[in-house]
Amino acid sequence: MFVFHPLSETTRRHLLDAGLDPDALSGLIRHAIAEDLMGGIDVTSTATIPAEQRSIATFGAREAGVVAGLPVVAAVVETVCGDTASELKYLVRDASRVEPGTKVVAVTAPTRLMLTAERTALNLLCHLSGVASLTRKWADALEGTSASVRDTRKTTPGLRALEKYAVRCGGGVNHRMGLSDMALVKDNHVAAAGGVVEAYTRVKALEASIPVQIEVDSVDVMRLAIDAGADDVLIDNFTPDQMREAVRVRNEMNPNVRLEASGGLTVDTARQVAETGVDLIAVGELTHSARVLDFGLDLQEVL
Incomplete structure (x- = not known):
C-alpha cells in the first residue's frame, strides 16, 4: 500500500500565507496520486530505478509566463516523498515572470518517488501558472x-x-x-x-x-x-x-x-x-x- 506523508510545518505555513488551506490541499493531492496509481504501483519507476537511489531534479519553465503554485509543488513532493526524505528549494517566487529555461524549484529526493509525484505536481503547476499568465495579460x-x-x-x-x-x-x-x-x-x-x-x-x-x-x-x-x-x-x-x-x-x-x-x-x-x-x-x-x-x-x- 502506498504511504502518504504529512506536510511539513514550513510548507503548511507557506500555504497559509498564500491563503490556501493545507488540509484541503493535502486531500486533493492524495486523491490525485491515488487516481494515478489506481490501487497499484508506479510500474515504470519501480522497474527501472533502484529503491535506494536519490537524485537532484529541477522544475523549469518551457515558455514565458507567470509562475503560480510553487508551495503546491512542495506539498505534492512532501506528500509522496516525505519531508524527511526530500529537500526542496524555491528558485523564484510565485507571481514572478519566467522565461523558457527558468528553473523555479530544485528538489532532492528518492528518484522513484520523485517521478511518481512528477505528473501531479506538473499538472497543478502548469494549470495554475496558465491562469496567472492569462490574468497578467489582462492586468x-x-x-x-x-x-x-x-x-x-x-x-x-x-x-x-x-x-x-x-x-x-x-x-x-x-x-x-x-x-x-x-x-x-x-x-x-x-x-x-x-x-x-x-x-x-x-x-x-x-x-x-x-x-x-x-x-x-x-x-x-x-x-x-x-x-x-x-x-x-x-x-x-x-x-x-x-x-x-x-x-x-x-x-x-x-x-x-x-x-x-x-x-x-x-x-x-x-x-x-x-x-x-x-x-x-x-x-x-x-x-x-x-x-x-x-x-x-x-x-x-x-x-
Missing part, C-alpha cells in the same frame, strides 16, 4: 487605469481556491469565493422575487451584513439597484457609451457603489472598457479557459 492591459480584472465562480470543481490564488498571482482580484460570502442578484433572482428592490430586500432580511451585487442590463435598472442599496452593480453587455453613462449616473447617485463590466469582453478591448471609468472587469476565461503554461521536471544529478 497589463489595464495598467495605468483605475480598473482591476476580477475572476468569477466559473472555476474547475475542487480547484477554486487554487485557481483564485493563481488569479491573485497574475495581478487580478477575486470575486466571491462561494455562494455564502456575497450575494449576487442576477436576472433569474430578480424574476423570481418580483423585481430588483424586492430581491435586494429579501437578501438583506436573510443576511443583513452581507455585501450585495446586483446584475443589470440597463442604466434605468441600475438606478433601481443603487437606490435599493447595492454595494456593487454588475453592468452586463453594455457598450462603451452605455458604460460611460452608467459611470456618470453612479457618480451622481452614490460614488461609493462599484461598477463591474461583464459580457463578451476581450483583452484587446480591456483598456477601452477601463477608460469608461468602471471599477472592475469580470472575466470568466481567467479560470475556465486559461491554457496551461508548460513546465517540465529534469533530473540534474543522480546521487
